[in-house]
Amino acid sequence: xxxxxxxxxxxxxxxxxxxxxxxxxxxxxxxxxxxxxxxxxxxxxxxxxxxxxxxxxxxxxxxxxxxxxxxxxxxxxxxxxxx
Amino acid sequence: xxxxxxxxxxxxxxxxxxxxxxxxxxxxxxxxxxxxxxxxxxxxxxxxxxxxxxxxxxxxxxxxxxxxxxxxxxxxxxxxxxxxxxxxxxxxxxxxxxxxxxxxxxxxxxxxxxxxxxxxxxxxxxxxxxxxxxxxxxxxxxxxxxxxx
Numbered sequence: 001x002x003x004x005x006x007x008x009x010x011x012x013x014x015x016x017x018x019x020x021x022x023x024x025x026x027x028x029x030x031x032x033x034x035x036x037x038x039x040x041x042x043x044x045x046x047x048x049x050x051x052x053x054x055x056x057x058x059x060x061x062x063x064x065x066x067x068x069x070x071x072x073x074x075x076x077x078x079x080x081x082x083x
Numbered sequence: 084x085x086x087x088x089x090x091x092x093x094x095x096x097x098x099x100x101x102x103x104x105x106x107x108x109x110x111x112x113x114x115x116x117x118x119x120x121x122x123x124x125x126x127x128x129x130x131x132x133x134x135x136x137x138x139x140x141x142x143x144x145x146x147x148x149x150x151x152x153x154x155x156x157x158x159x160x161x162x163x164x165x166x167x168x169x170x171x172x173x174x175x176x177x178x179x180x181x182x183x184x185x186x187x188x189x190x191x192x193x194x195x196x197x198x199x200x201x202x203x204x205x206x207x208x209x210x211x212x213x214x215x216x217x218x219x220x221x222x223x224x225x226x227x228x229x230x231x232x
Contacts, residue, residue, distance in 0.1 A: 006205060007216055056135070056138055059137050059141050061201075079218075080199075080205060081204065081216075082132065082174075083116055083163075083195060
């Protein structure tokens with residue numbers, strides 16, 4: 001599965017994108033975020049405030065219960081500030 | 084229509100092209116967003132707009148479709164820039180055209196309010212203390228929420 005990070009999430013985690021293989025028991029967005037937090041201090045720090053993390057699955061906004069599967073493109077980013 | 088681009092745009096030329104001789108259009112509304120100088124006139128507040136290629140285009144196209152479903156529009160155009168911009172530079176433009184002004188004005192306000200809270204762009208400001216990610220404003224969420232159905 002491809003993960004993308006943007007803005008300060010990218011800076012804190014230290015990469016713009018990565019390929020990961022999820023454990024079998026991770027099947028939704030909430031599970032993914034919680035699994036990522038356990039991957040290191042950089043992830044734990046970047047994702048510490050769940051309320052402001054936005055997640056998109058295959059380029060559409062997702063909710064914590066949105067299911068995810070191998071082959072999905074998943075992006076994590078802070079609230080948007082365009083316009 | 085939507086465009087996501089690094090280069091600047093010409094509002095007058097875009098309006099003329101959008102009208103394209105369609106005499107059913109009775110009015111056009113426009114909103115142009117500019118980079119405001121946050122450093123008190125020193126001109127030292129350039130920024131870089133990062134975006135999520137792919138999702139940005141998809142989101143803007145969805146928002147544009149939504150405006151056409153809600154209002155009787157003859158045409159519309161959203162242009163959003165990315166990359167490094169300086170104070171006074173144009174960032175975003177929304178144009179809407181309809182037979183009557185109410186639909187044009189309301190849909191233009193809807194589009195800019197909605198895209199500010201939905202389209203995946205992030206502003207990185209250059210400040211004397213270093214680069215700083217702009218924080219989202221609750222007032223922008225409030226502005227978008229008033230259009231929720």
